[in-house]
Amino acid sequence: MSAQPEKRPDGLPTLEAVRQAYERSRDRLLELGIALLLMGLGIVIAIVAARMPPSRFEPIGPGPVPLILGILLAVMSALAAAQTLRSLVRMPEGWRLRAPDPHRLVIVSAIVVYVAVMQWGVVRYDVLTAAFLLLTGLYLARFDPRQIVPMGAIAVVLAVGIQFVFTQVFVTALPGAY
Amino acid sequence: MITGLASAMAVMLTTPWTAALMLIGTLTGIIVGAIPGLSGGMLIALSLPITFYFHPVDAVALLISMYVGSVSGGLITAALLRIPGAPANVMTTLDAYPIAAGGEPRRALGLGIYASFVGGLVGWVALYLFTEPLSVLALRFGPFDYFALTMTALVLIVTVSKGTMLKGLIAGVLGMLVAIPGIDPSSGRLRLTGGQHWLESGFDILPVLVGVFAISQVIVLATRHSDHATVIETGLGPVFLRTRQWARHWVNLLRSSALGTIIGILPGIGASIGSVVSYAAAKAFSRTPERFGKGSEEGVIASEAANNATVGGALIPLIAIGIPGSVIDAILIGALAAHSLQPGPLLFTQNVDVVWAMIAACLIANVLMFIAMIFLAGPIAKLASVPRHYLVPIVSAFCVVGVFAAHNSMTDVWVMLGFGVLGYLLEKAEYPLAPFVIGLVIAPIAEANLRSGLMASGGDAFEIFRHPIAVVCLIAAAVMLLWPLIARLFSSRTFRARSNGEV
Incomplete structure (x- = not known):
């Protein structure tokens, strides 16, 4: 220190x-x-x-x-x-603070928005989840165009898969519009 | 005993659903254990909501398989990427990576896998032999004994957690306070709810655990800069060793496994301390201590045998007394509570099928882990370098849906997010999370026993000193708390005496 x-x-x-x-x-x-x-x-x-x-x-x-x-x-x-x-x-003088790493703030905000929209109930669960997965994934990959197809495929498969497993297998109503 | 175990194993191996769950649990545990940044605690907390839909036997089979797998998986990245998959594999990295980098990655992995298997078996033997006798002994414990035991467990984990003891204590007390809001079970009155209806049933343990273990790690992963690490190639074939390659280390294997088991039994201490202590012991007894840290086979064996042995050891106090032996055990207590099962001596009389399922699952998962690691270590090593832009969104989405689905409650999701941010901030400020979780789990046990002890003694708090077990526990806790002061006093006296002697 x-x-x-x-x-x-x-x-x-x-x-x-x-x-x-x-x-x-x-x-x-x-x-x-x-x-x-x-x-x-x-x-x-x-x-x-x-x-x-x-x-x-x-x-x-x-x-x-x-x-x-x-x-x-x-x-x-x-x-x-x-x-x-x-x-x-005891810190040496003359050192100034800089802005914190923005990634964590963006990710936390993205999750908060995702949950808030889900609670609002205006978007279907699978659509909202696919959009969340794709956008946060692309953000973390610095919007690398090569990641759009794999991230998009993963987003769609996971969102539809989660919705299917929870609604059809576990018989749980997920939040969001239907 | 043998009948209970045999019937549990027969059921688990002949029921396809249970066997499949154990295989899935072991594999996901190994993969998550191998991915730096993800932990077994996180995986188990995330899987808890799904287990609510299962029979308790299936639930414990899945969770214990994940536990065994996650402790073992960290070996892969420790040996091939020089990144310990979990804190328990730090000591493994010191020697396994130099062996792998020296052109023998399969030997590095093989030694670790065989040692993990032997360590797991020794821990399991202790679990099988000592759990029932300890639970019989625990039936004699009074409320004050239980209270003192829980306090000792908390102090123990505070003293061995990373960071300063003061911060460990703060984290432990904070965890205990999180368990307080809601209806007071003794008087039936509401307390610390702030007039909020959603708090009347208290904080549910699941969103708190998922928040603290998973969401906080998501935030950490989001800020991690390096995406890729270089993996040492092992090829895709199985990692077999000849018997003489590993069996000549049998003394080290048994000593490290025994140490790991004993350390696992101590409440609150987990696999990382077990591996450090065993590594130090192996070095002390070694004929070639200078090779430790530079590619010593003994170092890999000591660390891996010990960290896997802690699993069986840590399950002993969980099943027999209801006190968590590690952080993952604290989560397992939450899982049992979700199925209306109370770990402790009564579990042996009221839910004996679950007890034997837990013991059998530990053995089967060790065998599955051994087979899976032998055949799949190479491919799993490639999975371990999954970039964060896949991990972060996927883990986040699973956290949200899992916590929501447990009680169909969006409030739980917000609670999870709140505790996720709190967990991240606490970790960033160097507060250890282990005492927080142990405090959260043991607070209701400690308070209920303290109050029933006081009721039985007519309000006489000094009655606790008339209970030998309680007195021993309290003395042990006091010594552990005061040890830094005592040590400082001794060292300053020694320093003064030496200085005077020199003058």
Whole structure:
């Protein structure tokens, strides 16, 4: 974390060293964010659990276990946040964050849109699934034209196959329009 | 015992549907185990919804075959691509790849396959011999003993997980909290639902597992840059070894298999630790320790025998006590729960057919794995370099349809996506996922036993210290938790003493 980047003969850090340093600093920020989020979650759970009424029929009611777990989560996450903060403070100056890798955001968004459209119920399941498989596959293959035919064939066969197996063999109604 | 096993094996081998499921399970397990980025846990979590339509015996046969196959499949990429298919194959890579790269890929694969088979058999013998006696012993456990045992299991996995112990503990507590929302089973009151009706029955384990294991890996795969890896050619023929080529390592084979089995039995520890410990032991006992890491046959055998032996070992606490021996076992507990089966000592009396099916499936799957790996290792190696633009969309589509079909619920699909993103972020921030899953599975067991123990003792929490098993477990857990502090104290004292001596 606090290590200086490797240097070239002219004294400047190598591109690889700078890239790794960027990623480390980004990961530390993510760690800090998650630790703070979990700390907040622990506090909320502890407060809600503390307000639960005791049970009349047993020594401890529904509250104490989530209360203890909530307190543990909050305290340990605060410690983790403090540790991460210390390592962040020791980062060398002058390093800026860059935008995260877009692939994961695109893929997560694609799955969210796929599920949302499925729930909306305006497109048939097999059509929607084939389109999802084809488009995400082509995106990850950087829209290589040679991948259109194999990806398209896989998309159609899988979408129709899944629909057939679940509706005809497992007798389950899949979401989407019919 | 022998009658139960024989009848279970007869049913499984003579029922075409069950036999076919085991073959499919073993093959898909090997393929998924061989594909870097995909894991056995992911495959089993993804297959859970399909098993809801099966008889419990068929369901456990399929899932255990996948388990055995996935632990073994990683050998192929470890030897031929220098990429461990799973963490359990990291030690294999160190020696199998140099042997393969040195022009003997079939010997590298063969040694690993034969060692996997022997390790699997030794683990299975322990499973067969010790499960029933342990379940009889477990019938004497009281609620406080169970509570202490579950806490020890959680602490154990926290201490051996990757990353810092603090993060392991946070992940474990978070997993336990995920199990809390819904109707409190003891008082019947709603808790931590935030007024949301869909949360009244709590988080279903399936979308949480599929999210954490499959969707999070989909996100990781989407960001992976390299698509292709170079596979060392083995040809398509079978990978046979002469008996003397592998049998001369019998001491190493048996020692590593025994170590793997014992480590598998310890709650919460899986195949990766088993292979590391056995590899270290093999190196310590070797006449040529300098060859380890450069293409040592002993290294390949130790790692592969141990990681396959952990499967049988890990199934022992699952069946006998209801405590998961590894992450995959935690998922198997979810599978049994979906079929209204409660793993633990009562399983032997209430669902003895399922118990013997699990034990028989472990043996049959090992034999199937051996045959499949001998004949198909070459072709599977080619499959292992499937590009991510095929994997990511296909796995995503299966996750969505599988989770939806389990309860016909789109809410479950959203829950899966939420936990997928959470799992990805936790992994990215170096929080281990194993304690999260173990915490999720054992929280209801731990809470129910703690509360019934307190009810029986009239609210006296100190009653727990009057139960020897509970006391031993709690002491073990405390020592494991405090060990880093104790070790640091000792090392600083030693350092000071040495410094003073030198001055």
